[in-house]
Amino acid sequence: MLKSGFKGNQTNEEAKPMFGKDGEITTTQSSALNSMIGQGCKLKGDIEIQGTIRIDGHFEGSISNPDTLIIGKGGVVKAEVKVKNAIIGGKLIGNIAAANKIELQSGSHVEGDIQTARLVIDEGVFFEGNCKMGSQPAGTVSSRENENTTNNANWQKKDEKRPEPVGAR
Numbered sequence: 041m042l043k044s045g046f047k048g049n050q051t052n053e054e055a056k057p058m059f060g061k062d063g064e065i066t067t068t069q070s071s072a073l074n075s076m077i078g079q080g081c082k083l084k085g086d087i088e089i090q091g092t093i094r095i096d097g098h099f100e101g102s103i104s105n106p107d108t109l110i111i112g113k114g115g116v117v118k119a120e121v122k123v124k125n126a127i128i129g130g131k132l133i134g135n136i137a138a139a140n141k142i143e144l145q146s147g148s149h150v151e152g153d154i155q156t157a158r159l160v161i162d163e164g165v166f167f168e169g170n171c172k173m174g175s176q177p178a179g180t181v182s183s184r185e186n187e188n189t190t191n192n193a194n195w196q197k198k199d200e201k202r203p204e205p206v207g208a209r
Contacts, residue, residue, distance in 0.1 A: 074106075079114055095130075113147065126156075135169075 074091030081097035096112035115130035146162040
């Protein structure tokens with residue numbers, strides 16, 4: 041049901057009353073809600089979009105590059121997700137990588153690995169998987185990690201020398 045005066049380019053903050061309870065969308069993003077998969081809708085495929093997408097129905101596939109992904113309380117997503125921000129109120133099965141922030145709202149259900157710079161988890165969230173935090177892109181090794189693997193302080197005990205690599209002999 042559309043409210044009178046509905047604007048097609050309204051922001052997430054303006055859209056709050058239209059989609060249910062006020063506490064469901066808690067982002068301060070000023071980007072417009074570009075796309076929506078409504079309740080009762082089932083889609084399979086790959087989504088590549090600029091801007092914000094909200095999913096209240098069922099989606100299976102992959103999602104990449106929206107500014108913000110919002111999974112509503114009734115939304116079910118089975119996908120590999122790469123986004124800037126994510127607000128999850130429903131169910132996500134699959135790995136998610138967010139460049140900025142992931143918010144898991146109370147009652148949400150996440151099965152898969154999370155990679156993000158910032159993570160907010162409300163009370164009452166189900167999460168099963170691994171979490172890696174930091175601003176570093178996936179698949180890269182930091183100089184600190186590389187240093188630890190080559191010069192591991194735990195390797196050497198007092199008065200013991202580390203063996204030379206085979207090629208150096």
